[in-house]
Amino acid sequence: xxxxxxxxxxxxxxxxxxxxxxxxxxxxxxxxxxxxxxxxxxxxxxxxxxxxxxxxxxxxxxxxxxxxxxxxxxxxxxxxxxxxxxxxxxxxxxxxxxxxxxxxxxxxxxxxxxxxxxxxxxxxxxxxxxxxxxxxxxxxxxxxxxxxxxxxxxxxxxxxxxxxxxxxxxxxxxxxxxxxxxxxxxxxxxxxxxxxxxxxxxxxxxxxxxxxxxxxxxxxxxxxxxxxxxxxxxxxxxxxxxxxxxxxxxxxxxxxxxxxxxxxxxxxxxxxx
Amino acid sequence: xxxxxxxxxxxxxxxxxxxxxxxxxxxxxxxxxxxxxxxxxxxxxxxxxxxxxxxxxxxxxxxxxxxxxxxxxxxxxxxxxxxxxxxxxxxxxxxxxxxxxxxxxxxxxxxxxxxxxxxxxxxxxxxxxxxxxxxxxxxxxxxxxxxxxxxxxxxxxxxxxxxxxxxxxxxxxxxxxxxxxxxxxxxxxxxxxxxxxxxxxxxxxxxxxxxxxxxxxxxxxxxxxxxxxxxxxxxxxxxxxxxxxxxxxxxxxxxxxxx
Numbered sequence: 001x002x003x004x005x006x007x008x009x010x011x012x013x014x015x016x017x018x019x020x021x022x023x024x025x026x027x028x029x030x031x032x033x034x035x036x037x038x039x040x041x042x043x044x045x046x047x048x049x050x051x052x053x054x055x056x057x058x059x060x061x062x063x064x065x066x067x068x069x070x071x072x073x074x075x076x077x078x079x080x081x082x083x084x085x086x087x088x089x090x091x092x093x094x095x096x097x098x099x100x101x102x103x104x105x106x107x108x109x110x111x112x113x114x115x116x117x118x119x120x121x122x123x124x125x126x127x128x129x130x131x132x133x134x135x136x137x138x139x140x141x142x143x144x145x146x147x148x149x150x151x152x153x154x155x156x157x158x159x160x161x162x163x164x165x166x167x168x169x170x171x172x173x174x175x176x177x178x179x180x181x182x183x184x185x186x187x188x189x190x191x192x193x194x195x196x197x198x199x200x201x202x203x204x205x206x207x208x209x210x211x212x213x214x215x216x217x218x219x220x221x222x223x224x225x226x227x228x229x230x231x232x233x234x235x236x237x238x239x240x241x242x243x244x245x246x247x248x249x250x251x252x253x254x255x256x257x258x259x260x261x262x263x264x265x266x267x268x269x270x271x272x273x
Numbered sequence: 274x275x276x277x278x279x280x281x282x283x284x285x286x287x288x289x290x291x292x293x294x295x296x297x298x299x300x301x302x303x304x305x306x307x308x309x310x311x312x313x314x315x316x317x318x319x320x321x322x323x324x325x326x327x328x329x330x331x332x333x334x335x336x337x338x339x340x341x342x343x344x345x346x347x348x349x350x351x352x353x354x355x356x357x358x359x360x361x362x363x364x365x366x367x368x369x370x371x372x373x374x375x376x377x378x379x380x381x382x383x384x385x386x387x388x389x390x391x392x393x394x395x396x397x398x399x400x401x402x403x404x405x406x407x408x409x410x411x412x413x414x415x416x417x418x419x420x421x422x423x424x425x426x427x428x429x430x431x432x433x434x435x436x437x438x439x440x441x442x443x444x445x446x447x448x449x450x451x452x453x454x455x456x457x458x459x460x461x462x463x464x465x466x467x468x469x470x471x472x473x474x475x476x477x478x479x480x481x482x483x484x485x486x487x488x489x490x491x492x493x494x495x496x497x498x499x500x501x502x503x504x505x506x507x508x509x510x511x512x513x514x515x516x517x518x519x520x521x522x523x524x525x526x527x528x529x530x531x532x
Binding site: 081086092094107160163 | 421423424426427428429430431432433437441442445446448520522
């Protein structure tokens with residue numbers, strides 16, 4: 001079966017929370033098409049609806065109007081296997097890292113059916129291989145509280161990828177980490193993306209992060225958000241941290257920054273008017 | 274160094290407990306208190322040893338009644354707690370009913386049980402069940418309500434059902450709450466059993482104490498109290514030990530790292 005060319009298709013999709021006089025528009029009518037295997041970053045002022053787009057794609061929120069199609073079908077049908085990771089790594093404290101990483105296999109078919117037979121062999125090896133890839137070799141049987149924040153976030157990435165999702169949704173996954181750990185994890189995430197090639201939708205506040213990782217960046221306006229800029233990022237892969245100090249990269253950052261400052265300014269002018 | 278400190282602490286608390294009983298003994302001797310009012314601990318223990326063959330079947334009766342009532346109470350408590358924790362409708366309907374029911378003094382319920390099932394073991398089991406399940410319900414429901422929303426989102430995006438989330442995340446997370454409530458519930462369960470035995474049974478420690486007090490056999494009444502206290506402490510300790518094994522992750526850190 002050939003893969004659908006578009007992984008995600010939002011057509012005039014909008015989201016409003018609440019009803020009547022108390023309703024809050026979270027996302028203005030948005031149209032966004034993401035081809036399969038692309039790495040898209042969403043940036044914008046806080047509260048602009050970036051996370052809402054993520055929740056739309058994951059099926060956790062239904063659009064108030066418009067259509068959301070993921071993997072060729074409306075989201076409710078769950079046509080695509082989805083992996084998610086948030087800023088808070090939410091590892092279960094009573095399970096070892098290995099068992100935490102294997103959690104999706106316990107839930108998602110076709111792994112679920114074979115979980116009992118393969119949890120000590122094939123699935124365990126799979127978890128160990130992923131953990132080794134993010135530099136957590138030898139930490140599989142540790143408990144979450146024995147690991148640092150950066151290590152937990154690596155394990156979190158493994159958990160998001162263990163069930164071979166076609167779609168990876170990341171909501172500020174590195175937001176709580178220090179600069180150096182964050183940069184290290186960018187490279188790890190890039191490597192993971194290059195080896196598995198899922199479609200990635202990354203929500204972030206960090207413009208350098210967006211420019212380093214994404215193959216395309218969408219800038220959103222202030223609430224209710226809509227996409228005001230959508231441009232590809234042409235830098236060659238694999239990218240490295242040294243690249244982030246080159247003039248082209250800095251220029252891209254500056255352009256993004258100005259767009260967001262303008263969006264915030266426009267929103268504030270509206271409030272005071 | 275640490276071990277020394279712990280040992281000293283234990284010796285101190287052990288010494289203080291002994292001191293408590295010694296003080297009681299001394300108080301009775303010095304004040305010339307009649308053993309019809311407050312028997313000396315030594316008298317109680319003497320009675321306990323002398324009457325043990327007679328008391329033994331009653332001890333077994335009370336213990337088994339309590340354990341059955343407690344087991345049923347745990348089953349009911351976990352079931353209701355899980356329902357309340359998972360479903361909004363159950364929360365809105367079951368919770369008010371439960372709070373109403375738990376506000377009723379259980380002494381008032383025993384006659385109804387006797388009316389339905391006759392006197393004996395059944396009303397004692399039911400009373401102990403009725404009195405011990407509530408803290409379990411509340412703790413399980415609370416534990417389920419503290420599941421992180423982000424983790425629930427991760428699992429829902431994977432297509433996990435409510436049962437999946439309950440089984441893999443909700444219930445394990447409630448374990449520390451569950452054991453905390455078990456320790457409370459087991460002592461309540463004894464209260465329920467003894468209550469019903471006192472009112473409507475011809476067996477069990479509750480009944481022994483009842484008939485002893487009508488015979489002014491006060492040392493035997495106190496022997497009954499000592500037995501109940503000892504059973505309560507023994508079961509409390511048993512659950513604490515199981516708790517430490519099952520939910521070590523919640524009390525964790527330094528002990529485990531060193532291990």
